[in-house]
Amino acid sequence: MKRITRLAALGAAAALALTACGGNSDNKNSNPLTGGNKSGAAGGTITVGSANFPESAALAEIYSQALEAKGFKVTRKFNIGAREIYYNQVVSGGIDVIPEYNGALLTTSVDKTSTAVTADDVNAALTAKLPSAVGILQSSKAEDKDSITVNAQTASKYNLKSISDLKAVAAQLTIGGPSEFKTRAQGLVGLKSKYGVVFKKFQPVDAGAQSSLESLLSKNDIQAADIFTTDPTIATNKFVILDDPLHLFAAQNVTPLIYKPAVNAQAQAALNAVSAKLTTEDLQKILQQITVDKKGQETVAKSWLSQAGLG
Amino acid sequence: MNNFFNQVQAVADWLSSSAQWHGEDGIPHRLLQHLAYSGISLFFAALIGLSLGLLIGHTGRGGFLVVSLANFARAIPTLGLVVLIFNQVGLVLTPVVIALTALAVPPILLNTFEGLRGVDPDARDAARGMGMTGWAVLWKVEVPIALPLILLGLRTAAVQVVATATIAAYVGFGGLGRYIVDGLARNDYDLVIGGSAVLVVVAIVVQLVFTALRRFIVSPGILGQARRS
Amino acid sequence: MIAASGEPLVRWYWIGDHGSQIWGYTQTHMRVALLPVLFGLVISLPIGILCSRFNKAYPAVLATANTIYAIPSLALFMIFVQYTGLNESTVMIPLTLYSLSVLIPNVVDGLASVSDPVRQAATAMGFGPLRRLLQVELPIAVPIVIAGVRIAAVSSISLVAVGELIGQGGLGYYIVNGNQINFPTEIIVATVLIVLLALLTDTILVILQRLLTPWARARGRTA
Numbered sequence: 001m002k003r004i005t006r007l008a009a010l011g012a013a014a015a016l017a018l019t020a021c022g023g024n025s026d027n028k029n030s031n032p033l034t035g036g037n038k039s040g041a042a043g044g045t046i047t048v049g050s051a052n053f054p055e056s057a058a059l060a061e062i063y064s065q066a067l068e069a070k071g072f073k074v075t076r077k078f079n080i081g082a083r084e085i086y087y088n089q090v091v092s093g094g095i096d097v098i099p100e101y102n103g104a105l106l107t108t109s110v111d112k113t114s115t116a117v118t119a120d121d122v123n124a125a126l127t128a129k130l131p132s133a134v135g136i137l138q139s140s141k142a143e144d145k146d147s148i149t150v151n152a153q154t155a156s157k158y159n160l161k162s163i164s165d166l167k168a169v170a171a172q173l174t175i176g177g178p179s180e181f182k183t184r185a186q187g188l189v190g191l192k193s194k195y196g197v198v199f200k201k202f203q204p205v206d207a208g209a210q211s212s213l214e215s216l217l218s219k220n221d222i223q224a225a226d227i228f229t230t231d232p233t234i235a236t237n238k239f240v241i242l243d244d245p246l247h248l249f250a251a252q253n254v255t256p257l258i259y260k261p262a263v264n265a266q267a268q269a270a271l272n273a274v275s276a277k278l279t280t281e282d283l284q285k286i287l288q289q290i291t292v293d294k295k296g297q298e299t300v301a302k303s304w305l306s307q308a309g310l311g
Numbered sequence: 312m313n314n315f316f317n318q319v320q321a322v323a324d325w326l327s328s329s330a331q332w333h334g335e336d337g338i339p340h341r342l343l344q345h346l347a348y349s350g351i352s353l354f355f356a357a358l359i360g361l362s363l364g365l366l367i368g369h370t371g372r373g374g375f376l377v378v379s380l381a382n383f384a385r386a387i388p389t390l391g392l393v394v395l396i397f398n399q400v401g402l403v404l405t406p407v408v409i410a411l412t413a414l415a416v417p418p419i420l421l422n423t424f425e426g427l428r429g430v431d432p433d434a435r436d437a438a439r440g441m442g443m444t445g446w447a448v449l450w451k452v453e454v455p456i457a458l459p460l461i462l463l464g465l466r467t468a469a470v471q472v473v474a475t476a477t478i479a480a481y482v483g484f485g486g487l488g489r490y491i492v493d494g495l496a497r498n499d500y501d502l503v504i505g506g507s508a509v510l511v512v513v514a515i516v517v518q519l520v521f522t523a524l525r526r527f528i529v530s531p532g533i534l535g536q537a538r539r540s
Numbered sequence: 541m542i543a544a545s546g547e548p549l550v551r552w553y554w555i556g557d558h559g560s561q562i563w564g565y566t567q568t569h570m571r572v573a574l575l576p577v578l579f580g581l582v583i584s585l586p587i588g589i590l591c592s593r594f595n596k597a598y599p600a601v602l603a604t605a606n607t608i609y610a611i612p613s614l615a616l617f618m619i620f621v622q623y624t625g626l627n628e629s630t631v632m633i634p635l636t637l638y639s640l641s642v643l644i645p646n647v648v649d650g651l652a653s654v655s656d657p658v659r660q661a662a663t664a665m666g667f668g669p670l671r672r673l674l675q676v677e678l679p680i681a682v683p684i685v686i687a688g689v690r691i692a693a694v695s696s697i698s699l700v701a702v703g704e705l706i707g708q709g710g711l712g713y714y715i716v717n718g719n720q721i722n723f724p725t726e727i728i729v730a731t732v733l734i735v736l737l738a739l740l741t742d743t744i745l746v747i748l749q750r751l752l753t754p755w756a757r758a759r760g761r762t763a
Contacts, residue, residue: 179489179492179497180497206480206483206496209480211720220413246514291721296561326543388697388699388730394718398722470610474612491612510611
């Protein structure tokens, strides 16, 4: 019986000790709802976030290493699965920097009704509509856009070159995409209103979206898909990206979204330097290394930064 | 707190809008899909769990195997299994059914086994004394006595499967999980909460159904004895 | 999927190259999985004891526990992230709730398994209610309570992976990432590791139970 009491005491002590451990690990992450315990001054800690897909994590890692090279301490909060979550985190200061795509950011989180299409228009709209503590830095020329991509056999069978060519045949085809594609203006909704294109069926695919979509596309389970344009498998599978003359998809330049109080001039300069050097081919190469060669983000980021002279 | 009440209001609005009750994305259709995925998996799990549990419980041998198998199956992360099989086979229901079946077998297997082991040896002896063969002992004596625990196992499994069948939506299928996955993807928070609310109600109903089933299937004599749960 | 791309099922060299990264994720995973079970146990003991004393409250408590268990973990994470932000506690609090929903019934059942003659004997020997609880009833309840802890621990370890959808998933990172870049190696490593960790935890708990109930061994009963 005494052993039970002793063990109970030990257990309670262990619990308390572990609570302390658990508490400590939380202190590194500031309370995002107040976002207050942050010094925006140089040498302070900057929190860099990323969305839940490889390109976003790679870009975030590049930002992180570029900042660290200039003497900043960086806390990484990568792989956040919902834009609503990470956007709200930036607004409240829980995240200080996150790589965004200007067109997507505008219509999903800032102004759903915006019709801005070019990079300049989109950035102007963003600057006007973002909350005061939040801002965008310079956009990079590097762009990764949504697209309507068809597999080789569908392209040749119906002689498809542009999205408008789909109008006559889409009723026999299935298109795949992440589930939000169904209700987005830059998705099925816009396809119908801008091009008059309505597919027979929409197949939502969320698990490992891009990779799964390519696989389904190459097996012809779906004939068309929303594939991001920097994807290396487009070339290897001989997929065809359809032209978008009516601008269904707005500009999607890689653009850092920042929480201004925590990112001082020096940090902004470091991030702008990255944006200046980043090209669309770079994005393709980065994705190739990650998805085909299975290299990790840290390695890929490091080699890009050293080759750009920023690491 | 204001935020909380706004949230409840938003969900109530979503539930009461008529669009939610018609068509492919309406609650009835999604519910039917959800129950279909759950039902198929539960069926296979019951097939495996009940037959193994009855066999091993009746013969009394291989108890260690049963417990080990159940523990092993319960340790498999459902997300990992679904994603792995999906990665290999693509857009078919197989990953979902296999993962949900793996989830449901342990409670059914363990409870069936426990139920049969818990049968009073005197009852078995009496049955044999009356001249019953092994088969008859199993079905006329052991199973009726073990029924409360067997049903408990089925009930636990059913609730778990219904709650986890949301994963089907993650790999491109329908079901109530569709609201959660879509809501997440579209930043439509109300959709996530609304879908979850419906799911909780369904899980509660499933529990009640099995509890009611107990009253009808288990013989009154046993019901009186089994006070537990 | 794989047939199209020729990606092998497992690239063994990757495991060797990433040992320390895998270990890091493992530590996070276990911490996020097991602390909630511990908290759940600490909370469920007083609640369970109260429920077994005041029988009328129990059905309501049980119903609540079952309801919580039915809420999909993802929805809970989404709700809590608004209040607790983007860190481990957002995953740990729902996991604690899940543990509670398993452990409270087990504590109640465990206490209920103490037979009346034993209670009466304790009282006859002069044990007050608190002493009887601590030195007689709880020890007898240990096997059933630990059975609950085992279930809670194993499902917790499995559920942490879902937290990856808000970036807090421990080994779940490999499951999601492996799927995104078509790298089944990561998925398999993570899944196998999670299973092994769960089985290891289960075994340790069984040993703990044997240590805590020496009288069961003496009588030759298996736990």
